[in-house]
Amino acid sequence: MNKILLIVKREYVSRVKKRSFLLVTFLVPLVIIGIYALAFYLTAKSFENNRATIHVVDQSGLFAGKIENTKNLTFVYADAREQLPAERERILNEEGKNFLLMIPSDVATTSRVELLAKETANLSIQNDVSRQLENVLRDIAFADAGIDRTTVENIRPHINLSAKEITEEGERDSSAGAAMGISMSLSILIYICLFLYGSQVMRGIIEEKTSRIVEVIISSVKPFQLMMGKIIGIGLVGLTQFILWIVLSTALMGIASVGMADGQHIKAQIEAQQSPSGSEVQQVTQPQMGMFGTIKQELGKVDFQTIITTFLLYFLGGYLLYSALFAAVGSAVDSETETQQFMFPITIPLLFTYILSFGVLVNDPNGPLAFWLSMIPFTSPIAMLVRIPFGVPMWQIGLSLVLLVGGFILTTWVAARIYRIGILMYGKKASYKELAKWIRYKG
Amino acid sequence: MLEIRNIVKQYANHRALDDVSTHVEKGSIFGLLGPNGAGKTSLIRIINQITAPDSGEVYFDGERLNPTHIGRIGYLPEERGLYKKMEIGEQMLYLAQLKGLSRKEATERIKHWFEKMEMQSWWHKKVEDLSKGMQQKVQFVATVVHRPDLIILDEPFSGFDPVNVNIIKEEILSLNRSGATLIFSTHRMESVEELCDHIVLINKSKKILDGKLSDIKNAYRTNTYRVEHLPSPEPISAVDGLFTLENTVERPGESTTLTVKIAEGKTINDVLMYLIPRVQIHELKEVVPSIHDIFVQQVTARAAHTLIETHE
Numbered sequence: 040m041n042k043i044l045l046i047v048k049r050e051y052v053s054r055v056k057k058r059s060f061l062l063v064t065f066l067v068p069l070v071i072i073g074i075y076a077l078a079f080y081l082t083a084k085s086f087e088n089n090r091a092t093i094h095v096v097d098q099s100g101l102f103a104g105k106i107e108n109t110k111n112l113t114f115v116y117a118d119a120r121e122q123l124p125a126e127r128e129r130i131l132n133e134e135g136k137n138f139l140l141m142i143p144s145d146v147a148t149t150s151r152v153e154l155l156a157k158e159t160a161n162l163s164i165q166n167d168v169s170r171q172l173e174n175v176l177r178d179i180a181f182a183d184a185g186i187d188r189t190t191v192e193n194i195r196p197h198i199n200l201s202a203k204e205i206t207e208e209g210e211r212d213s214s215a216g217a218a219m220g221i222s223m224s225l226s227i228l229i230y231i232c233l234f235l236y237g238s239q240v241m242r243g244i245i246e247e248k249t250s251r252i253v254e255v256i257i258s259s260v261k262p263f264q265l266m267m268g269k270i271i272g273i274g275l276v277g278l279t280q281f282i283l284w285i286v287l288s289t290a291l292m293g294i295a296s297v298g299m300a301d302g303q304h305i306k307a308q309i310e311a312q313q314s315p316s317g318s319e320v321q322q323v324t325q326p327q328m329g330m331f332g333t334i335k336q337e338l339g340k341v342d343f344q345t346i347i348t349t350f351l352l353y354f355l356g357g358y359l360l361y362s363a364l365f366a367a368v369g370s371a372v373d374s375e376t377e378t379q380q381f382m383f384p385i386t387i388p389l390l391f392t393y394i395l396s397f398g399v400l401v402n403d404p405n406g407p408l409a410f411w412l413s414m415i416p417f418t419s420p421i422a423m424l425v426r427i428p429f430g431v432p433m434w435q436i437g438l439s440l441v442l443l444v445g446g447f448i449l450t451t452w453v454a455a456r457i458y459r460i461g462i463l464m465y466g467k468k469a470s471y472k473e474l475a476k477w478i479r480y481k482g
Numbered sequence: 483m484l485e486i487r488n489i490v491k492q493y494a495n496h497r498a499l500d501d502v503s504t505h506v507e508k509g510s511i512f513g514l515l516g517p518n519g520a521g522k523t524s525l526i527r528i529i530n531q532i533t534a535p536d537s538g539e540v541y542f543d544g545e546r547l548n549p550t551h552i553g554r555i556g557y558l559p560e561e562r563g564l565y566k567k568m569e570i571g572e573q574m575l576y577l578a579q580l581k582g583l584s585r586k587e588a589t590e591r592i593k594h595w596f597e598k599m600e601m602q603s604w605w606h607k608k609v610e611d612l613s614k615g616m617q618q619k620v621q622f623v624a625t626v627v628h629r630p631d632l633i634i635l636d637e638p639f640s641g642f643d644p645v646n647v648n649i650i651k652e653e654i655l656s657l658n659r660s661g662a663t664l665i666f667s668t669h670r671m672e673s674v675e676e677l678c679d680h681i682v683l684i685n686k687s688k689k690i691l692d693g694k695l696s697d698i699k700n701a702y703r704t705n706t707y708r709v710e711h712l713p714s715p716e717p718i719s720a721v722d723g724l725f726t727l728e729n730t731v732e733r734p735g736e737s738t739t740l741t742v743k744i745a746e747g748k749t750i751n752d753v754l755m756y757l758i759p760r761v762q763i764h765e766l767k768e769v770v771p772s773i774h775d776i777f778v779q780q781v782t783a784r785a786a787h788t789l790i791e792t793h794e
Contacts, residue, residue: 045579045580053567246566247563251559252565253563254532255557255563255564255621255624256580257532258530258531258557259581261549463532473494
């Protein structure tokens, strides 16, 4: 037992001390935050890019004074003589983005207008302009038909649909959107982590085998002790990394959200000053804040404690199960390039569940397929985590964990039997038939 | 020290050890000899409890071999290896602790050995930064640092440069003088012949010879001598009832070397009495078979034997 501890300690310390570990541990949260910040920045930037002045040359006379300015677009009415090429040039060369909106006299019948500029207007500007014109034309059509516009606007039925789940504690607001997002993230995270740490076990074993130190070590400890020491040590490295990630991300998110809130505040102020009509800003930002609020509210409903606990449990279980298999593969080969043939069957159940998780499992988290996949030890680490955010009965989690423990005891046993023979076999390419023989060897 | 009884080890397609028994005396230097693939490494792995035999037992100091003996054995495998990216000092500590030493004790002993072998400055170096010879020294220290009672060296001198071979040989012999039992395993029989008290020859998974080196050599003496004499006008020829000539090499103007096989009942003195009046003797040496010769003789004899058996 004492010797396993020594091995665990070496595996753990030698990995945690590595520069790459520190780098990954601190960079990953930074990169994630960075991506968010970048997305935020780009969104803000794209709003600025859309600010433009539109010179309306209205030959039909239908639109005079009826087009409203938007957050980004300022409409200026120009004289009809601005059709003259020289005048056109002058307007288009003015500072900032300038467009000439040419409305022909027969617009009511043809519905054709032209937007001229040095560069083609982007889709968002095009949409804004055409919506403005459509509104005006619609109002005119309403007036022609003798319909009062305000009447139409008042007839706008709205139903407030709130999805609720029936649970033992009574009804609860459903948070399907947030749950889906978390499901997918968990599925990706566990999939990557199982491979990441499993292959570290495999590489560690190949390293010991190719550097030939393995024979020195197993003259002091049992092969099983060496294998378990390595698996546990690397597993602890994984757990350390998760805990650091959770702590760091929470801290960084805290700092970032304060920063972003400030940024938004300032941005709103600037816009209020720049925009010709301050009320526009209010109108546009209001729904955005509303959406932020909903996301916040939805996330608030998610039980993060359960999710983190189950994630750690399933990571551990899944890791123990798969790393034992990775260990067996590592012991059976002489170099990493030879691992391909054995990796395939290990990858299949993981990949299968991973792919299913994005379609079937997320859409029907309580269906029979999801249930069975979350019970089978080889697929349950991914399948169960996909289901967790939607709520899973306690007995199912319990049963699935028991099966998972049974699963990793089985794979560890099989792996240990392959391992003890494999690590002493040099220069021979093992086949599946041979592996089966190794399992049956005694002693 | 070590009692090996009727060991059988069967692998899928071949039998690595077939009913091998032997006995290693405490404080002796024991040679486990045989060609590649004879089963030496299989036997060593069984003694080290890396693998278990299919049948047969090993007794260590009268006790059935068990994990408590691990700390009393030091093993230098044929395939040498260390963690490439680990610091030498840490690595030694790790290996010594796996053998059951406390961290404190291990530190002291390693420091002592490092001083002795002039390796103090290597503590914080990584294995990949050391030369091959340096790595072998490190590996040797790792093998003996826990003061094992039994030291097993598989192909001990392969890959060492001549300077290091001498250093290591000295250390091994001094360990033996202070009470450690040594087992050398090698297919290069001439490399350990001079060191061993006792040898076992293994060929094709079977033990073919076992005994004290001196006894074996005596048993395989052929009563043959090599006599070198200065040139003489009359060449020496065989004498019935006294000796036969196996070989004659003449170097005109220099000397002649005769390989003389003495007839039964006669001694070298009888032969000398015949030769002295006839030629000027320059050198005389008994032709003693090397272990390699004995091995070849044994193997060919057995092969012939089985050939006859199959014919009948």
